[in-house]
Amino acid sequence: MSILPGATLGMLGGGQLGRMFTIAARTMGYNVVVLDPNTRSPAGELATTHICADYSDPAALAQIAKNCDVITTEFENVPASTLASLAETKPVRPGTKAISIAQDRIQEKKFLKDNGFYTAPFAVINALDDLKNSISTIGTPAILKVSRLGYDGKGQFAINTESDIEKAWQALEGEACVLEQRVPLDIEVSVVLARGTEGEVSSYPVSENIHAGGILDVSIVPARIDQAIKNKIINMAKDIAIALDYVGLMAVEFFISDGKILVNEIAPRPHNSGHYTLDACITNQFEQQVRAVCGLALGDTRLLTPVVMINMLGDIWHNGNAPQWQKLLKHPNVKLHLYGKPEARPGRKMGHFNVLSENINDALKLAEELKQQLSKV
Numbered sequence: 076m077s078i079l080p081g082a083t084l085g086m087l088g089g090g091q092l093g094r095m096f097t098i099a100a101r102t103m104g105y106n107v108v109v110l111d112p113n114t115r116s117p118a119g120e121l122a123t124t125h126i127c128a129d130y131s132d133p134a135a136l137a138q139i140a141k142n143c144d145v146i147t148t149e150f151e152n153v154p155a156s157t158l159a160s161l162a163e164t165k166p167v168r169p170g171t172k173a174i175s176i177a178q179d180r181i182q183e184k185k186f187l188k189d190n191g192f193y194t195a196p197f198a199v200i201n202a203l204d205d206l207k208n209s210i211s212t213i214g215t216p217a218i219l220k221v222s223r224l225g226y227d228g229k230g231q232f233a234i235n236t237e238s239d240i241e242k243a244w245q246a247l248e249g250e251a252c253v254l255e256q257r258v259p260l261d262i263e264v265s266v267v268l269a270r271g272t273e274g275e276v277s278s279y280p281v282s283e284n285i286h287a288g289g290i291l292d293v294s295i296v297p298a299r300i301d302q303a304i305k306n307k308i309i310n311m312a313k314d315i316a317i318a319l320d321y322v323g324l325m326a327v328e329f330f331i332s333d334g335k336i337l338v339n340e341i342a343p344r345p346h347n348s349g350h351y352t353l354d355a356c357i358t359n360q361f362e363q364q365v366r367a368v369c370g371l372a373l374g375d376t377r378l379l380t381p382v383v384m385i386n387m388l389g390d391i392w393h394n395g396n397a398p399q400w401q402k403l404l405k406h407p408n409v410k411l412h413l414y415g416k417p418e419a420r421p422g423r424k425m426g427h428f429n430v431l432s433e434n435i436n437d438a439l440k441l442a443e444e445l446k447q448q449l450s451k452v
Contacts, residue, residue, distance in 0.1 A: 078369040080104030085143030089116025091414035093149035099361035117415040169323040216257040258332040267349035272370040294384040324364035355382035381435040383442040392419030
């Protein structure tokens with residue numbers, strides 16, 4: 076049964092992804108209850124109700140379960156026990172199984188391997204001896220990643236030679252980890268897709284992604300790869316969603332290495348590389364998230380125009396001063412999106428802008444020029 080406008084949607088997480096979901100939901104006529112411990116969370120400030128509490132707070136969970144018709148998340152690190160508790164009384168989409176797999180790199184890698192999806196060579200690391208023994212098979216260069224709670228390059232340590240082994244283990248405080256071979260990269264790409272309550276799947280165009288310091292820097296859509304490769308990537312992402320019995324919006328990141336398609340990560344939520352959809356697609360990823368979790372028909376994902384998305388981090392807020400937005404806004408084909416965060420810090424995602432153009436090279440040229448201008452003091 077579809078959950079229609081006028082109903083109340085629960086959002087676990089109050090960051091920028093929750094904020095943009097809230098905007099989409101309220102525009103469509105839904106009420107939104109946000110659960111987030113931050114008193115000034117970007118999503119909480121726009122929600123119908125902000126429950127300011129920890130994700131495992133019993134009273135808060137009782138309140139959101141009582142008042143919401145369906146519950147979803149904006150990030151994968153909500154405790155699985157929280158999701159399981161809420162699912163006893165209300166639909167939680169995506170479900171506990173999918174979130175549990177995506178929030179733990181060890182489970183995620185095993186799931187992908189067991190279901191026939193190729194990844195970079197990896198090993199599960201639970202002790203220093205595991206790491207020492209695995210280097211001989213994985214080889215160097217490699218990267219050690221904590222199994223849980225790592226994101227945007229955090230919780231990772233590069234191992235370039237065997238002399239880095241003990242430093243890496245100590246740096247990650249001896250937590251359970253995944254050791255991955257650092258494969259040669261032709262290109263990094265991702266695809267955002269939605270799977271509805273009846274099993275229907277709709278995907279967005281493949282995004283070509285460039286990272287800096289472990290954080291997404293630039294997304295280029297359409298990706299500059301062959302259509303046959305794009306089709307394979309989209310079909311692989313759909314197969315992953317089906318294998319997870321997924322309901323909601325998700326993204327899958329891929330490496331293309333020596334022409335081979337490798338799955339990097341699953342994100343059970345909207346994705347930074349999908350922000351281009353806000354201006355360049357018939358249905359943006361946040362409206363699509365609302366549609367999927369509410370059991371509505373999935374929206375049209377067609378790309379209306381080529382687009383380049385530039386991530387804006389707190390590094391360009393010099394001495395606490397906001398960038399000179401007029402440099403962006405004087406261009407009629409540039410769309411600015413700010414996330415409502417009260418404090419800019421280096422590495423913190425503060426917003427993004429999209430550059431639209433019929434010619435992808437023109438869009439990329441202007442996007443890079445504007446990025447450089449905003450970085451200057």
